[in-house]
Amino acid sequence: MEDTPSAATPPQFGFVIDHRKCIGCHACTVACKAENEVPVGKFRTWVKYTEKGTFPAVKRHFTVLRCNHCDAAPCVTICPVNALSKRLDAIVDLDRDACIGCRACMQACPYDAIYLNEDTGTAEKCHYCAHRTERGLEPACVVVCPERAIIPGDVSNPTSEIAIIIREQDVKQRKLEKGTKPRVWYVDALPESLTPGVAQEPTSYLWSDRKNQPPTVPTGFEPPDDLISVLDVDHAPVWGWHIWVYLLTKNLAAGAMLLAPLTGWLGVDPASMTALVPEAVGLLFLGVTMFLLVHDLGRPERFLRILLTPNTKSWLVKGAWVLAAFGGATIVALVARLLDAHGIADLARYVNLPFAALAAGYSAWLFKQCHGRDLWIEAGLFQKLVLRAGLLGAALGGTLARSGDAGLLVGAVYVVLLGALLYYEHRPMERTHDGAKAHAILVQSGVPRAAAMLMLAAAGLLLVAGFLAGAAAIGAAVLAVLLTIAGQLIDERAWVRAGQEVPLS
Numbered sequence: 001m002e003d004t005p006s007a008a009t010p011p012q013f014g015f016v017i018d019h020r021k022c023i024g025c026h027a028c029t030v031a032c033k034a035e036n037e038v039p040v041g042k043f044r045t046w047v048k049y050t051e052k053g054t055f056p057a058v059k060r061h062f063t064v065l066r067c068n069h070c071d072a073a074p075c076v077t078i079c080p081v082n083a084l085s086k087r088l089d090a091i092v093d094l095d096r097d098a099c100i101g102c103r104a105c106m107q108a109c110p111y112d113a114i115y116l117n118e119d120t121g122t123a124e125k126c127h128y129c130a131h132r133t134e135r136g137l138e139p140a141c142v143v144v145c146p147e148r149a150i151i152p153g154d155v156s157n158p159t160s161e162i163a164i165i166i167r168e169q170d171v172k173q174r175k176l177e178k179g180t181k182p183r184v185w186y187v188d189a190l191p192e193s194l195t196p197g198v199a200q201e202p203t204s205y206l207w208s209d210r211k212n213q214p215p216t217v218p219t220g221f222e223p224p225d226d227l228i229s230v231l232d233v234d235h236a237p238v239w240g241w242h243i244w245v246y247l248l249t250k251n252l253a254a255g256a257m258l259l260a261p262l263t264g265w266l267g268v269d270p271a272s273m274t275a276l277v278p279e280a281v282g283l284l285f286l287g288v289t290m291f292l293l294v295h296d297l298g299r300p301e302r303f304l305r306i307l308l309t310p311n312t313k314s315w316l317v318k319g320a321w322v323l324a325a326f327g328g329a330t331i332v333a334l335v336a337r338l339l340d341a342h343g344i345a346d347l348a349r350y351v352n353l354p355f356a357a358l359a360a361g362y363s364a365w366l367f368k369q370c371h372g373r374d375l376w377i378e379a380g381l382f383q384k385l386v387l388r389a390g391l392l393g394a395a396l397g398g399t400l401a402r403s404g405d406a407g408l409l410v411g412a413v414y415v416v417l418l419g420a421l422l423y424y425e426h427r428p429m430e431r432t433h434d435g436a437k438a439h440a441i442l443v444q445s446g447v448p449r450a451a452a453m454l455m456l457a458a459a460g461l462l463l464v465a466g467f468l469a470g471a472a473a474i475g476a477a478v479l480a481v482l483l484t485i486a487g488q489l490i491d492e493r494a495w496v497r498a499g500q501e502v503p504l505s
Contacts, residue, residue, distance in 0.1 A: 010090075013089050013133065014090065014152075014153070014162060015150060015152055015184045016150075017150055017185070018151060018188070019061070019063065019186060020188045022047075023147055025146065029046050029141075031140040031141050031144040035140035041211070044066060044115075045064060045065065046064075048193060048229065049063075049229065049231035049232070050190055050229050054226050063189055063193040066126050066184065067111065067114070068111055068182030069090060069126075070092065070180035074110070074369060075092065077313050078105060078107075078108040078314050080100070081099070082095075082309060082311045083095045083100070087130075091127060092125075098309065101123065102296075103298070104366075104369075105123055107373055109372055111182075165187065171185040172186045174186075197502055197503045199223050199228055200224075201215060201217075201228075205230060207231065210234055211236070215501050233505070235505065238500065239496060243496050244489070244492040245292055246296075248488055249288045250289045251360050251392055252281065252389075252392050252485070254282075255390060256281035256393055257326070257349070258390055260278035263400060267403050268400055270345075274400060275337060279331075279334035280334070314369070315362060318365070322359055322362050329351055330352060332344075360388070361383075367381060373502075375435055375495070376499045378435060384425060387421040387424065391417050391418060394413050395477070397410045398410045398461075398462045398481070401465070401466075404469070407467075411466050412463075414459050438501060438502045447491060448494070451487040451490055452487070454484070454486055454490075458481075461477070
């Protein structure tokens with residue numbers, strides 16, 4: 001290899017893919033799999049085939065896709081346990097022995113470059129064949145390429161082959177708008193092939209069936225008839241039911257404790273068992289939330305690494321701190337109430353308010369670190385999450401109201417919160433192309449409208465409950481709680497799924 005790492009001046013490695021030479025033979029893919037024991041169905045580097053034109057004037061374009069070893073790698077930032085790192089030689093490496101399999105890095109990567117090895121439960125990716133590079137050898141994909149279409153080297157050395165190509169040729173990079181500063185340059189690559197989602201997606205590929213169905217194409221985003229991806233790698237949604245249920249259970253816990261300081265206004269006797277309901281609900285659903293987060297890990301037995309070896313830049317870590325503080329304050333309030341120390345319990349409830357709001361809303365900053373999902377990084381998510389928690393708390397308050405006036409107050413608060421939520425969800429805003437596409441998928445699914453209707457029905461029930469008494473009032477309020485839960489659950493599910501419907505590669 002022409003550029004051997006030096007302890008004094010570490011090279012800054014990168015790749016050039018010269019598509020004037022690439023013949024689409026997949027030798028790089030096979031060599032990578034053999035060298036790094038990549039499991040069947042997973043890829044660290046792969047060749048995408050895109051056909052452009054109409055018969056008989058059709059041309060097939062090859063595009064080699066892989067990790068971009070970004071200088072501002074979002075996968076490194078979001079990893080909660082420092083399993084991913086940016087080395088001094090510019091390689092982004094991954095330590096499987098540290099990885100907990102949370103898959104957050106897969107959402108943060110805008111290039112589909114990371115996969116979960118289901119055999120080990122840990123994430124994996126191209127590491128520039130670091131075990132070879134450190135010995136002065138070229139990566140396996142480079143060695144086997146029959147046309148030398150893959151050029152590695154030290155980009156910082158102006159006399160190196162790769163630096164000369166970058167300087168003298170018309171090169172392109174993928175998704176520069178993401179601000180990741182990728183270190184893979186393409187010569188003569190079809191621009192449409194470098195931009196995911198602009199070509200037609202067939203139901204089966206050139207030589208194989210698809211493992212997953214083609215991504216949804218919303219009205220207004222139809223690809224041209226003369227552009228089709230005939231061979232690619234399927235990338236299934238990374239996050240599933242654990243995540244959308246976690247968003248609901250976390251908001252239920254937070255909503256209960258946002259309600260807690262106001263139970264006196266609802267006529268609840270602080271010495272009664274009813275006064276314990278907010279803390280009981282909060283701790284119950286906090287426990288469910290923690291179970292979901294741990295159960296979703298590829299290596300759940302390693303979950304304590306989030307606290308023992310934390311990456312303090314990751315909102316998975318900061319979120320764990322928030323949930324711990326929220327749970328601690330809730331336990332203090334509950335224990336004080338059980339010991340008849342009502343003053344301390346009330347104080348703990350007020351102290352817990354900011355933790356409850358953060359418990360509901362911190363996920364906005366976590367999703368903000370998911371650079372690959374434009375729907376999730378839009379402004380206003382923090383407010384929406386806190387408002388959703390407030391709605392759940394208000395609905396729960398309807399079951400605790402001890403007078404008609406208190407019930408009407410709860411209903412009025414619910415209406416105001418719902419109005420604010422609908423404003424944030426439907427206000428006009430500028431979106432990226434992928435963000436607009438994901439938003440169109442979400443809207444055209446009809447789920448947001450259905451969710452809004454369920455919560456509007458809940459608002460009506462809470463207002464009606466204010467004019468009822470006894471079991472009828474409680475029954476109407478309980479039904480309002482269930483409708484609010486149902487509305488938010490289907491909404492969270494559709495939002496998480498729509499964000500992952502837009503392809504990244």
